[in-house]
Amino acid sequence: MGKLSEFEMIAKHFAPLAERFANGVLDSFGLRDDAAVFACASDEEWVVTKDMIVEGIHFLPDDPPASVAKKLLRVNLSDLAAKGAAPSHYLLATAWPTSADDAWVAEFARGLGEDQELFGIGLLGGDTVSTTGPATFSLTAFGTVKTGTMIRRAGAQVGDKIYVSGTIGDAFIGLQLLKGQLSVSAAGDRDFLVNRYRVPHPRLDLTDLLRQTAHAAIDVSDGLLADLDHLCRASRAGARVNLESLPVSPAAQACIDAGTAVREDLARGGDDYEVLFTASPTLSLPNDVTPIGTVIGQEGLWAGTGEGPLSPLDSAGFRHF
């Protein structure tokens, strides 16, 4: 680092993010203690999720630092949204290479600060170290649910419809654009698709709907089919999916029409951070929630519609190794 000591970095960039919790049932002690404390209401449980991201693997070296910070936070909030939990606070561990400069850290912290305001949460504690490798960040996010109401992956019932929020495949195309593996003619489409990769929108707006209706839920991070496979395995069931009904954005549809994207690949791409859930087939749904299939007793993923014949679907999504 060479510019700020770890203590100066914490005091300058991260302690202000912890001011929200100077007192009360959550206390960060201004990041000047070894630990933080938090209580919980007697009728609630904490839901906790922890993700780690590595430069060059989960984000690109020239991604804007504020969007790296936002993505780190939001992928965790996306997990909370799919579980029906209301976000509360987070812990952050950061490992910085010597090449990281103060301006990068300042932008990273600014991104977190903006999202704290947007989502009404705050930093409660963490750790700051150096690394000889790529920048590596680990974030632990906490949310609350009424006791016993966390929506699980397990719980899908045969006959449930399978629903997905938003549109699928935008981030997959956005990453290809950033890597120069693909191009689109409309600048607006490019910005939209790249932004879908860089700054996901956790579907916290769906939390009430999910609490009221979902039998099982998961956020789409590894890829729609891979995550559907996770959900089905946990529920000891299978799924019949109609990929023709996959919701795609106008920008992604333009790529399909131009022959530069294949609908089935979009269902394997990942990084969508939409919510996939199963519920009663008679559900009345918001506009941007789309039924894409049905939970069936036969394990595995199958392509097919209605009572037609089934053919096996390969779920392969993103794997680290």
Next chain:
Amino acid sequence: MGKLSEFEMIAKHFAPLAERFANGVLDSFGLRDDAAVFACASDEEWVVTKDMIVEGIHFLPDDPPASVAKKLLRVNLSDLAAKGAAPSHYLLATAWPTSADDAWVAEFARGLGEDQELFGIGLLGGDTVSTTGPATFSLTAFGTVKTGTMIRRAGAQVGDKIYVSGTIGDAFIGLQLLKGQLSVSAAGDRDFLVNRYRVPHPRLDLTDLLRQTAHAAIDVSDGLLADLDHLCRASRAGARVNLESLPVSPAAQACIDAGTAVREDLARGGDDYEVLFTASPTLSLPNDVTPIGTVIGQEGLWAGTGEGPLSPLDSAGFRHF
């Protein structure tokens, strides 16, 4: 990695560590969900701490994997001990280089499993990713205290005695031995000192004593003087320290006698994972807790005894950057 996929690694090595929490007020869902849940008693608060360690910085590439895992867990438990908290569970995020093999991961998980039994805790959740850099691990540990009783860094009162548990400087010498910067003649001394570096013993045996007596506490990780400085700054006080009273082990004393270690360096070395606390000067103490100084109104750290003259002490401990 090349041998196991991330999902296979989780299922084989880490899911068994989460079995403790298959049901009840804590539920890991066998690491097969996106999140875990935990409740808390109405008269308790959660104390949470999060540390990150990086190969080549916090541990050496040829350190035994089981001891790396134990140190990672124990440095967090040491924080909980100093705060008067009873450990409950932990989250673990791991980033693996391609060179990590299954045997290393298996040994790492075995170390965690042994310590889970020893400390009566378990794995509740986490994340597993790949990295192009050194192995990097982040652990978040949770403990409980009765509401409002977490022992803080702030709270030292002028006139308090300053106490430290165990012996100081063993790990500092142990690290020098591992790096080949120092040698000791007695093999037993070498084993003792190296083990003090590799596998600290969080002072959970002192939790009751601390709850009953400590006005302020911190665990000794950056170095005794650096951590005393942290405690004094948080308490807006200073300290008069008699380094001649610093408790050292027979193995460390042998190094001092041989002229290969300097007492004052041991107070700056770090990695001791003992507890430093302030309390009434009339306290009746266990054998391995030693008074080393007094809290004074004059800010800063000062060398001196009784009413004699004070000279400033440089607190410089380990800094990441």
